[in-house]
Amino acid sequence: MADRTTLSARGLAVAFGALRAVDGVDVEVAEGQCVGVVGANGAGKSTLLNLLSGAVRPDAGTVTVVENGRSHRLDGAPGRARARLGIVRMFQTARLVPDLSARENVELGVPAPRGAWLEALGLPTSRRRADARRRAAEDALARVGLADRAGIAAGELSLGQQRLVEMARSLASGARILLLDEPFSGLSRTAREVVASLIASLRDEGVGVLLVEHDLAQVRLLADRVVVLDAGRVLAAGPVEETLADPEVVRRYIGDIELEIGGGLDDARPAPPVVAVPVPAPLDPAPRPPVLQVRDLRVFYGAVPAVDGVDLAVAAGDGLGIVGPNGAGKSTVLRGVAGLLTATGSVRLAGERLDGTATPHRFRHGLGFVPQTLTAVVDLSVEENLRLGWLAGSRAQSFAEAMERVGDLFGEIAGRRKDPAGALSGGQRQMLAIARALVAGPRVVLLDEPTAGLAPVLVAPFADALTRLRADGVAVVVVEHNLGLVRATCSTILGLRAGAPVWSGPTERFDGAAAHEVFLAATAPARTGPSPIEPSPIEPSPIEEEHLSS
Amino acid sequence: MTAVASPARPAPSVRTTRHWRWTQPAIVLLVGAAVLLVVRPGPFDLRVLTLVAAYAIAAVGFNVLVGFAGVVSIGNSLFLAAGGYAWAILAVPRGPLVALLAGVVVAGVIAVLAGLALLRLRAYYFAVGTLALGALGTVVMRNWTSVTNGDAGITGAGYLKLFGLTGVSSIFAAAVVLLAVFLYLQEALRTSPLGLAMIVGRFDPPAADALGVNVSRTRVAAFVLSAVSAAVGGALVAQLAGGAFPDQFSTTAAISLLVIPIIGGRGWRWAPVVGAVVVIAAPEYLRFLDEYRLAVYGVLVTLVALFLPGGIHQLVRGLVAWVGRRRHG
Numbered sequence: 001m002a003d004r005t006t007l008s009a010r011g012l013a014v015a016f017g018a019l020r021a022v023d024g025v026d027v028e029v030a031e032g033q034c035v036g037v038v039g040a041n042g043a044g045k046s047t048l049l050n051l052l053s054g055a056v057r058p059d060a061g062t063v064t065v066v067e068n069g070r071s072h073r074l075d076g077a078p079g080r081a082r083a084r085l086g087i088v089r090m091f092q093t094a095r096l097v098p099d100l101s102a103r104e105n106v107e108l109g110v111p112a113p114r115g116a117w118l119e120a121l122g123l124p125t126s127r128r129r130a131d132a133r134r135r136a137a138e139d140a141l142a143r144v145g146l147a148d149r150a151g152i153a154a155g156e157l158s159l160g161q162q163r164l165v166e167m168a169r170s171l172a173s174g175a176r177i178l179l180l181d182e183p184f185s186g187l188s189r190t191a192r193e194v195v196a197s198l199i200a201s202l203r204d205e206g207v208g209v210l211l212v213e214h215d216l217a218q219v220r221l222l223a224d225r226v227v228v229l230d231a232g233r234v235l236a237a238g239p240v241e242e243t244l245a246d247p248e249v250v251r252r253y254i255g256d257i258e259l260e261i262g263g264g265l266d267d268a269r270p271a272p273p274v275v276a277v278p279v280p281a282p283l284d285p286a287p288r289p290p291v292l293q294v295r296d297l298r299v300f301y302g303a304v305p306a307v308d309g310v311d312l313a314v315a316a317g318d319g320l321g322i323v324g325p326n327g328a329g330k331s332t333v334l335r336g337v338a339g340l341l342t343a344t345g346s347v348r349l350a351g352e353r354l355d356g357t358a359t360p361h362r363f364r365h366g367l368g369f370v371p372q373t374l375t376a377v378v379d380l381s382v383e384e385n386l387r388l389g390w391l392a393g394s395r396a397q398s399f400a401e402a403m404e405r406v407g408d409l410f411g412e413i414a415g416r417r418k419d420p421a422g423a424l425s426g427g428q429r430q431m432l433a434i435a436r437a438l439v440a441g442p443r444v445v446l447l448d449e450p451t452a453g454l455a456p457v458l459v460a461p462f463a464d465a466l467t468r469l470r471a472d473g474v475a476v477v478v479v480e481h482n483l484g485l486v487r488a489t490c491s492t493i494l495g496l497r498a499g500a501p502v503w504s505g506p507t508e509r510f511d512g513a514a515a516h517e518v519f520l521a522a523t524a525p526a527r528t529g530p531s532p533i534e535p536s537p538i539e540p541s542p543i544e545e546e547h548l549s550s
Numbered sequence: 551m552t553a554v555a556s557p558a559r560p561a562p563s564v565r566t567t568r569h570w571r572w573t574q575p576a577i578v579l580l581v582g583a584a585v586l587l588v589v590r591p592g593p594f595d596l597r598v599l600t601l602v603a604a605y606a607i608a609a610v611g612f613n614v615l616v617g618f619a620g621v622v623s624i625g626n627s628l629f630l631a632a633g634g635y636a637w638a639i640l641a642v643p644r645g646p647l648v649a650l651l652a653g654v655v656v657a658g659v660i661a662v663l664a665g666l667a668l669l670r671l672r673a674y675y676f677a678v679g680t681l682a683l684g685a686l687g688t689v690v691m692r693n694w695t696s697v698t699n700g701d702a703g704i705t706g707a708g709y710l711k712l713f714g715l716t717g718v719s720s721i722f723a724a725a726v727v728l729l730a731v732f733l734y735l736q737e738a739l740r741t742s743p744l745g746l747a748m749i750v751g752r753f754d755p756p757a758a759d760a761l762g763v764n765v766s767r768t769r770v771a772a773f774v775l776s777a778v779s780a781a782v783g784g785a786l787v788a789q790l791a792g793g794a795f796p797d798q799f800s801t802t803a804a805i806s807l808l809v810i811p812i813i814g815g816r817g818w819r820w821a822p823v824v825g826a827v828v829v830i831a832a833p834e835y836l837r838f839l840d841e842y843r844l845a846v847y848g849v850l851v852t853l854v855a856l857f858l859p860g861g862i863h864q865l866v867r868g869l870v871a872w873v874g875r876r877r878h879g
Contacts, residue, residue: 053760083762095757097750099817108750108761112743117771120745122571122738130741173761 005031005067007087007177007208012051012061019423021047023232024061029177029208034199036223036240037212039455042425043229045212046092049179052210053089054079067176084111086176090183094162098155102146102165105154106137109169140168145194156301159331159372160191167198177208184218196221214455216244288315291475292337292367292444297345299329299336307332307499310345314444314475314492319466321486321507322479324496324518330479331372333496334446337477338362338369350443363392368442370434372449382424382432383417386439393440402439405472409465410435431462444475451482463488483515571737574819575730582726586719596718600790602830603725608783609810609822610732611776616808617817618745619772620752621669625680626807628687629657629777631799633784638704638794639697646710653781661777665770684804691796703795707788721789728786729823732779737819739775748772749817780807806830813854815863824862828854 008028014021022044029035039045050056052063054077063074065085074082079089088109096105110133119126141150144164149157154165163183170178183199184192199222203209213219219226219240226243228235236249243249290313299307307329314320322330336343339359347355347362354362363369377385386406390399397405407414410431416424421432430450437445447466451459459482466489470476480486486493486507493510495503495518503510503518585591585599608630615621636653644652668679691698698704709717710724739745751758751765758765788794810829814821832850836843858864 055756055759079756079759080762080764083760089760091757091760095754097753099753100746100749104746107743108746108763110743111762117742117744119742120735120739122734122742126738126742133743169761 005065005086005176005208007052007063007065007210009052009063010061012048012058012063014047014051014056014059016423020232022051022058025227025229025232025234027052027210027227027234027237029210031176031208032203032206033225034203034209034211034223036219036226037210037229038214038216038219038226039229039235042231042428044232045229046181047232048229049089049181049210049212053087053179054082055089065177083173086174087179088170088173088175088177089179090166090170090181092181094159094166096154096162096165098153100154101151102141102154102157102168103134103137103150105165106140106169106172107133109140109171109173110136111174136172137168140172141165143171144168144198164191164194167195171198171202175202175207177210178202179210179212181212182214183211184213192218220244288318290314291316291350292477293346293348294337295346297333297336297343297347299332300342300344301332307336307496310494310496310501312477312494312504314477316443316475317470317473318492319470319476319478319490321490321493322477322496323481323483323486323493323515324502328496329499330496331448332499334369334448334477334479338367338446340369360392363440363442364394366394366441366443368393368437368440368445370437370445370447370450372452377421380421381418382413382421385421385432386417386436389436390439390441393442396441399439402441406435406438409438409468434465438469438474442474444477445469447476447478447480449479449481451480451485459485571734571741574737575734578726578730578733578823582723582730586715586723593718596722597790598831598834600718600722600725601787602826603722603729604783604786604790605806605810605830606783606822606826607725607729607732607786608780608807609814609826610729610736611772611779612807613811613814613816613818613822614736614739614745614748615772615776616811617821618740618748618752619769621769621772622677622808623680623683623773623776624677624801624804624808625664625683625685625687626776626780627684627799627801627804628660629780630784630787630803630807631687631691631794631796632657632660632777633781634788634794634799635691635698635704636781637785637788638707641708641789642706646708650782650785653785654778657777657781658774661774662770665773669766669769669773681801684801688796688800691799698794698796701796703793705793707791707793709789718790721786724789725786728782732782733819733822736822740819744768744771809851811861813851813861815861815866818861818863820866821861821863828862 006028007030008026010026012025012027013023015023025044025048027035027037027048037045037048047056051058051061054074057076061075065072065074065082065087067085072085074085083089096102097108100108113129119129138147138150141147144167146161146164146168149161149165154162157165167183180199183195196218199209199211203222209222211219211223223240225238226240227237228243228246228249236243236246293313295311297307297310297312310329310333312320312322312333322333324330332341335341337347339354339357339362343355345355346353349362349366352365354365354367377388380388383403386403387399390402403414403417412428413424413431413435416428421429424432430452434445434447434450451462463485466476466478470489476489478486478490487510490507493503493505493507494501495510495514497518503514505514582603585596591599608626612623612626615623633650633653636656637649640649640652664680664683668676668683692700694700709721711720712723712727713720715723740749747758747761747763748768748771750761751763751768755765784799787798791798806829810825811817811821812825813828814823814825818824833843833847836847839846854861860867
């Protein structure tokens, strides 16, 4: 069995300044095997992947690949050398070339045969090769269910679809060892199933998979072995169930993950009170005037409306959750409200019209926006990043007051105010992004997938922070896949599908049937919900027209 | 049927990303033939058009360098000069093929060496390094008198005779044919693994590395291609001028090369041609403005830079989308 393709690392270590990000880690993946890597934010999971893929050079330790019976030492080899040996790495956020079509992005992964550069001369033989490459790319796209998106520029796909395109690229690359960095984060349940079955079938076809993942349900489903990291060291390793049952692991990392703040879709009960703060209910029964009111919002990508006919209203201290499958246009709604995309319709904040104004104007007038991608200025310190956010806002409160508030909500960030933002872990950076919106003194905060990339143990404290924010009188609009978080922090829910609202109502009424309707487009067995929005039969929505004419 | 089955999101404007490779060269050849046979422009117009075609050839490689690989060079006048002087020195004694190839080889070798040395630098420093390369070229042209004849330059260079034509018409025909060849190569490159590798290396070097792309090697390849196309363009410029002179290949020429793809819309396959028309022809036809000529030209270029960051390509795309909307109601 010695000639099985195997990637193994011994004693890997790397330090960034004083931080020992990875400190003596052993890990091994063989073909046909799936190894899960789990750990809290900042445990060193992504750094481990960087060391294995060659993006970061280790200070100590060895990386070896056995391939076709030959062993290659790769300690200092660049990423491209490893890629050619079949070690393919997928990044946490999809990294596609936005201008190239989905198919061309996948073609980039197709291994180039010897002398492929001759194709650049446009010789007659190149056509056959180009056709073969194109077919391979289209097959891979079909496997992830995106065959009909092949010709579309990658930048115009939703983030979930971009992730699937990158998955297709890994498929097309003929990878022997696949390094996956949280492939499920920010994906809808249906897309998760597609990705999970892809990973399972790749493993069964003999690909070795190293799976860094927060979602332990997926790790349990897919992995044969699991490595638990904690502060750069291996806390435990071994068969999945045993390791995850290890009391030390449960105590140190897992904590209360099985408490599952992510309330299941089929769970018809209201979410259990997962945090000390009681589940928020509207403070007084009389309807209060909305602080943010959006009417008939249409948001455009180029000439095509990606979102159409969205109305929403949030009162001060209220929470609105926007849910729906990938590509439903949830993030698009937020970007339209923030003025980051071309939009029509009215946007009023505290009675003032904001539609048609530039984004900085909206931010100065009390709108806060936390994008999904982590956007801290890495060279500046945490405090300087926060000051930037404060400068862009209304400055109704002093910076010191704003910092105090940050300290209340995100103590972990306030404690590292002098550190450069680049030294924060992914989860901490997400907190920084939210804190940066908060110091601007907003009346409404729009949050785009705030828990994507957040360790499960941090989700409950995060929900707690949102609730306190609401108690402070700030209105919150959250786009989120974690329905448990939405139910714990929001008073109303808006369900989107295919760019149009399909459900809206108070959180208590959002039950399994409603979720089925929103996410699976399944006719709910019993429509108990108050207002599944009926599409008007008279005027077909422009989106459908677009489909018919294309 | 697909309209019913197509899921979730409305299809955004489908951009066809592959073109039939022959369409663009065919259009160029047809337009060239039409100019010679039907339009029959006067000697001044024909000279301007020939210069446009020569610069368009040089700009094809530059479009690849700036638009695909995302690297900026301010020193490509050196490669124009290599092509121009090789033509002027070798065309009459050794024949056109040797002259053309010699210029290409000299430019290519310089580009490989300079590329390997300079492309380790980050973007801005690379640009500064190439500026030095261009300056070096000027010094050599002016002072290596035994080869370049110094400031006086080399005259009596001769020109390519094609299709039984003579004079500027023949140079124009040669320029059009060569332009068609380079445009074919440009499109072949863009759809090839090497071209895709250049593009991903421009957008996201770490991701390119993870895909097995050697980013610095693709950049050197783009730099060499820009040198080769500049050498061919330089040879045509020398033919048109009847010789090679230092002033033809000054830094101004390098800046023109840089501006052409940016005005056209970098990476766009028509950018070299459209950009060359604007950058080379427009100043010639603004001569009626006398001393205000360059001021007006400068304002025009600034306006494009301000309002069309995607170059003329952006305008074309907007027009196409607008026409599409009108048609679909």
